[in-house]
Amino acid sequence: xxxxxxxxxxxxxxxxxxxxxxxxxxxxxxxxxxxxxxxxxxxxxxxxxxxxxxxxxxxxxxxxxxxxxxxxxxxxxxxxxxxxxxxxxxxxxxxxxxxxxxxxxxxxxxxxxxxxxxxxxxxxxxxxxxxxxxxxxxxxxxxxxxxxxxxxxxxxxxxxxxxxxxxxxxxxxxxxxxxxxxxxxxxxxxxxxxxxxxxxxxxxxxxxxxxxxxxxxxxxxxxxxxxxxxx
Amino acid sequence: xxxxxxxxxxxxxxxxxxxxxxxxxxxxxxxxxxxxxxxxxxxxxxxxxxxxxxxxxxxxxxxxxxxxxxxxxxxxxxxxxxxxxxxxxxxxxxxxxxxxxxxxxxxxxxxxxxxxxxxxxxxxxxxxxxxxxxxxxxxxxxxxxxxxxxxxxxxxxxxxxxxxxxxxxxxxxxxxxxxxxxxxxxxxxxxxxxxxxxxxxxxxxxxxxxxxxxxxxxxxxxxxxxxxxxx
DNA sequence: AACCGAATATGATATATGTCATAAATACAG
DNA sequence: CTGTATTTATGACATATATCATATTCGGTT
Numbered sequence: 001x002x003x004x005x006x007x008x009x010x011x012x013x014x015x016x017x018x019x020x021x022x023x024x025x026x027x028x029x030x031x032x033x034x035x036x037x038x039x040x041x042x043x044x045x046x047x048x049x050x051x052x053x054x055x056x057x058x059x060x061x062x063x064x065x066x067x068x069x070x071x072x073x074x075x076x077x078x079x080x081x082x083x084x085x086x087x088x089x090x091x092x093x094x095x096x097x098x099x100x101x102x103x104x105x106x107x108x109x110x111x112x113x114x115x116x117x118x119x120x121x122x123x124x125x126x127x128x129x130x131x132x133x134x135x136x137x138x139x140x141x142x143x144x145x146x147x148x149x150x151x152x153x154x155x156x157x158x159x160x161x162x163x164x165x166x167x168x169x170x171x172x173x174x175x176x177x178x179x180x181x182x183x184x185x186x187x188x189x190x191x192x193x194x195x196x197x198x199x200x201x202x203x204x205x206x207x208x209x210x211x212x213x214x215x216x217x218x219x220x221x222x223x224x225x226x227x228x229x230x231x
Numbered sequence: 232x233x234x235x236x237x238x239x240x241x242x243x244x245x246x247x248x249x250x251x252x253x254x255x256x257x258x259x260x261x262x263x264x265x266x267x268x269x270x271x272x273x274x275x276x277x278x279x280x281x282x283x284x285x286x287x288x289x290x291x292x293x294x295x296x297x298x299x300x301x302x303x304x305x306x307x308x309x310x311x312x313x314x315x316x317x318x319x320x321x322x323x324x325x326x327x328x329x330x331x332x333x334x335x336x337x338x339x340x341x342x343x344x345x346x347x348x349x350x351x352x353x354x355x356x357x358x359x360x361x362x363x364x365x366x367x368x369x370x371x372x373x374x375x376x377x378x379x380x381x382x383x384x385x386x387x388x389x390x391x392x393x394x395x396x397x398x399x400x401x402x403x404x405x406x407x408x409x410x411x412x413x414x415x416x417x418x419x420x421x422x423x424x425x426x427x428x429x430x431x432x433x434x435x436x437x438x439x440x441x442x443x444x445x446x447x448x449x450x451x452x453x454x455x456x457x458x459x460x461x462x
Numbered sequence: 463a464a465c466c467g468a469a470t471a472t473g474a475t476a477t478a479t480g481t482c483a484t485a486a487a488t489a490c491a492g
Numbered sequence: 493c494t495g496t497a498t499t500t501a502t503g504a505c506a507t508a509t510a511t512c513a514t515a516t517t518c519g520g521t522t
Contacts, residue, residue: 089372138321147299150382231303
């Protein structure tokens, strides 16, 4: 059972988007007044691709997967999102539609703030606007990198890279819980689930990792890095 | 021989970035004072991936290719850029590096404006900041779409989509000059140049297009659309 | 404990696509 | 005009990767 510690006010929230530090007390109060919290159980959908993007959504706790629904029902997982993350997607500023879906992996708490309020603060606070641009840019930059990974590396390189992503960016440890199924790992690296299984097996045989369906331990980070870079 | 009509002032420039319409006369003057024009011959590099991104670069005339230099010297052409386009890339706001390269296809005129000036105007003019966010977002959105295209469609679909891109977004005609070589078309659709040649041949046999090495005419747009969508 | 559906694992096979070799066409410099 | 380099075109072959079939393990439920 989860006890979602409700946030009393944005002003004292330690789990909000880093860019909120650029706001004045009055601006924070404005945001706070237009704030709605919600929590999600594992596998519940937080954002649905294509739906109108009226709210900026901030993850307060938990882990979620960000994915695009592609052709013939095939998904592409772009990344995982954790607390302090703004979820919205570039569609917001173009056609007011979410361009990707987000689903909870663990229990997730999220904060919804209407985009009109966000836009208002953007236009009154240049520092916040700059922070917003940085956030957008950082995500775009990572996507540029991901395109290269997906198009130019072979399966082994893509999977190695995914494992390093979990280790470095999400769990900050060589040993971590594997929160995605083999199927989802495939959706993340653009390959069939059978190929994921096979290559994980190969990595185990070569003593690069130690894996169970729900856990991974990186034994030889050097080798994994080489595989990831050499494609 | 080209006669590059020099721009006398930003205020009366008809070939600049649309977002400049949000600037006041004083702001335009500031921009105008910190402006440098340059022109490029076909195949010359306008932006080099990885180099420090000190300037925002605006295309005034001509056509250029935007591409990432990937692993093992393999390029990925992201899109073509024409006049009124801001070239900079998200790296500018993250690590001050260009995350892609840009090379002239035709003769190109460009305007260089130091990013300090742009940032100054962003922070003093909310409308301009919003326009900037829109530009960034639009590019990110198209990249999201491109990832799906490249990862989930087969060769025929990707090539069909590229041909439609030229027709719809660049030349606005069913008949257009093919400004890229077969090799470059491959870099754009992530396939070998031989495959490009073969599939263009198939499209010709099926009377979908009529092609020479330097020109394309779309004969059956419907079929091309279906191929592009069905992957 | 026994069952059931789902996820994982493994092998056989099919297919898309790249690579290599070579010929034909084209652009181009002298 | 002529020879040379580059691009385009085509065929034979190699390989990465998906698909399909089937076994096995696992998590949860009665």
